[in-house]
Each structure stands twice: as structure tokens, then as C-alpha cells.
Amino acid sequence: MLRQFWQLALEAWDKGQLGTGLGRILVALGIILVAVLVRKLFVRIVIGRLRKLAARTRTQLDDKALSVLERPMAFIPVVAGIYFAVDALALTGALNLFADRLVRSLVVWAIFWAFRNLVPPVSRSLRQLEKHFTVSMVDWLIKAINVALVLIGGATILEIWGIRIGPIIAGLGLFGVAVALGAQDLFKNLIAGMLIIAEKRFNPGDWIKVADEVEGTVETIGFRSTLIRQFDKAPVYVPNARLSDNSLVNYSRMSHRRIYWLIGVEYRTTIAQLRAIRDRIADYLHQNDAFDTTPAVPTFVHIDRFGESSIDIMVYCFTRTTAWGEWLAIKETLACEIKRIVETAGTAFAFPSRSLYMEAWPPGAPEVFMPSQATSGSRSRTLPSSSNTKITNPPSMA
Numbered sequence: 001m002l003r004q005f006w007q008l009a010l011e012a013w014d015k016g017q018l019g020t021g022l023g024r025i026l027v028a029l030g031i032i033l034v035a036v037l038v039r040k041l042f043v044r045i046v047i048g049r050l051r052k053l054a055a056r057t058r059t060q061l062d063d064k065a066l067s068v069l070e071r072p073m074a075f076i077p078v079v080a081g082i083y084f085a086v087d088a089l090a091l092t093g094a095l096n097l098f099a100d101r102l103v104r105s106l107v108v109w110a111i112f113w114a115f116r117n118l119v120p121p122v123s124r125s126l127r128q129l130e131k132h133f134t135v136s137m138v139d140w141l142i143k144a145i146n147v148a149l150v151l152i153g154g155a156t157i158l159e160i161w162g163i164r165i166g167p168i169i170a171g172l173g174l175f176g177v178a179v180a181l182g183a184q185d186l187f188k189n190l191i192a193g194m195l196i197i198a199e200k201r202f203n204p205g206d207w208i209k210v211a212d213e214v215e216g217t218v219e220t221i222g223f224r225s226t227l228i229r230q231f232d233k234a235p236v237y238v239p240n241a242r243l244s245d246n247s248l249v250n251y252s253r254m255s256h257r258r259i260y261w262l263i264g265v266e267y268r269t270t271i272a273q274l275r276a277i278r279d280r281i282a283d284y285l286h287q288n289d290a291f292d293t294t295p296a297v298p299t300f301v302h303i304d305r306f307g308e309s310s311i312d313i314m315v316y317c318f319t320r321t322t323a324w325g326e327w328l329a330i331k332e333t334l335a336c337e338i339k340r341i342v343e344t345a346g347t348a349f350a351f352p353s354r355s356l357y358m359e360a361w362p363p364g365a366p367e368v369f370m371p372s373q374a375t376s377g378s379r380s381r382t383l384p385s386s387s388n389t390k391i392t393n394p395p396s397m398a
Helices: 004-014 022-055 062-068 070-089 095-131 133-160 163-180 184-200 240-245 269-286 324-344
Strands: 207-210 214-221 225-230 235-239 248-250 257-265 300-306 309-317
Touching: 022 062, 022 070, 062 070, 062 095, 062 257, 070 095, 095 133, 095 248, 133 163, 184 214, 184 225, 184 235, 184 240, 214 235, 225 240, 225 269, 257 269, 257 324, 269 300, 269 309, 269 324
Parallel strands: none
Antiparallel strands: 207 214, 207 248, 214 225, 225 235, 257 309, 300 309
């Protein structure tokens, strides 16, 4: 009996599971366990030596690349352990084919994982292209690189497992035609976004205003919509097609900021006073460096028109700064200076008023209103009908 039990144990040890002995399985598990345990030591040794070499270079790109490659490199000992474990199992037939494809897929995964992690540090070097392209174009290029790496890596793994990519792409092409018919707005917004970037209409950070849509600061330009942050900090997602088709004002690209005022003074102001006010305002604009009075932009200070209740002096000028806060401060200073100039000239600002002229007052004495008994004890007033009319209080009813 003991001999039969020993033979049974040896048979189980030799056959194990799926035709592989338990000894081989335990050896394979031991190899994988050792690979998992030494992966940190492997990363420390390899990355440490590479960092010493990177420290000798002037650029920081290699240092940042090594920091993002730690996790993919830590996966290399695991893949190697799986490879040696499969070799120790000595599989045959379908199991051997499955294990071979698994190891190949893990190798491809590790390679494209490393490439994918290298995109952020390399993208910092791509930012130098912003000198020739827009920020949004560079952002889209980085996104395209990420998508391309994912697609190529996925296609490579599918090819390893015997899945042909060509028929899938052909099928997706037919499917894409059907989807395109029902997703015209999506593709329209995608193309509109590409046109916006190509035309360089605006960049992230620009202050824009879209007619009857929104006004605010551009944050991101996406494939379908653009995120605009209003000045009340509310986010607005605008489809790219609306930004491409509608009129758009980009305030961030102004070369100057304009000030256009009509200064109304009283009609009693004399010609000498009007000319004095005009000349002093013009002198102030030309002597103040905050205003651009070069021929590149127009500057006008003229007696413009006779208004309904004032003589209007037009002030038309441009500031050198385009910053909104600085522009408001310059406007405030100019307003105070104009008030001082007008008061110094001996006149004053006009305000809307209307004069009524009556040739004669109607004859007769004012009519006294006598309240009824229902309103006895109340006091009433008579409406004046002449210049001598005054308010009277009728005698109370006894």
C-alpha cells in the first residue's frame, strides 16, 4: 500500500496540471517571485547609474526622462521572470503558443508604456515650436502623439495574437461612413477647431467676445468645443463651429486702448473759454507718456457739436497700455484733469435741462376747492393758476 501511494505521489508530481509537473510549476512560480522581489533593486541600480551619466549633461531633459521611466523599467524584471518561468515549464502545443504570445505582448506593453511616459518631458521640448506655431497647435500635436502611440501599441499586440488589423480598419471605414452621417455636428466642430488653430484666431489666455454668445478668457481649445471662462468665473463650453462661423473680437491683440468722450459745457461758455479748454486738454494728452500721440494712431480734441443742452467737445485718444486695470487708472486721471481744466477756465459742465416760457397767466382768482362731507376735516390744496397763486386751506365744515 505504501508503495502504491508513493507511485501515485510521483505520478502527480510528474504530471501536475495540464501535463506539466508540479516541480516545474513550483520552479516557475519561484522565478516569478524572485523577479518581483528584485525589480526594485534592478531599478535602483540601473536608474542610479543612468542618473550619474545624466548629471554630467547640461540639459534637464534626460533627468526628467529617467524619472518617468522608473515604473516601465521596474516592469522589465517581471517580464523577464515570466519568460524564464515559461521556459522552465517546457509547455507544448497550444499552451506554448499562448505563453509565447503573452510574453511578446508584455514586452510590447513595456516598450510603449515607456514611450507613452516619455511624451510629457519631450513635449516640453516641443514647446519651442510655439515660436512658429500656436500654443493650441502644439497641444494638439502632443495629443496626436499620445493617441498614435496607443493605437500603434494596441495594433501591435493584436497582430501578436493573430488578429488582422486590415479588415478591422476596413470595417471601421464603412462604420465611420454610417456614423459620419449621424454625427455631422461632431465632425463640423472638429474641422472648425482645426480651422481656428490654423487661422490663429485666439490662443489660451486671450480675452475674446463672440457676438451674442459669450465674453471671457479662453482656457482650452478642445476637439469639439472651447472652454471660455467668463469674468464671473463661470465656465462656458462653446462649440467650435460657432467660434468659427460667428464674428469674434480678440481684445488681447489690441495694440492700444481707445478713450472716446464728449465733454458737454454750458452754453454760456465763451469762444475763448472753449478754445482754452480744447488746447489744455490737447496739451495734456501730448505731454503725458501714457497716451500714444504718434501718427500711428489718431488723436483728436475738437469742439464737436451743439447739443440739446450743451456745447460738446470731443476727446478721442489712445493709451499705450492694453491692460484693463491700467487703462481704467489712466481714464480716471484724465477725467480729473479735464474737470480741473473746465473749472479753471471759468465755466462748468452742462447737464440735461429744459426751459418753458409762458406768454401770460390766465385771468381770474384761484378757485377754492371745498371738500365734501365724506372728506370733512381733511385739508386740501388748490392748484396754482397764476404767479400770485398760493396754497390755501379751506375752512373746516362745522
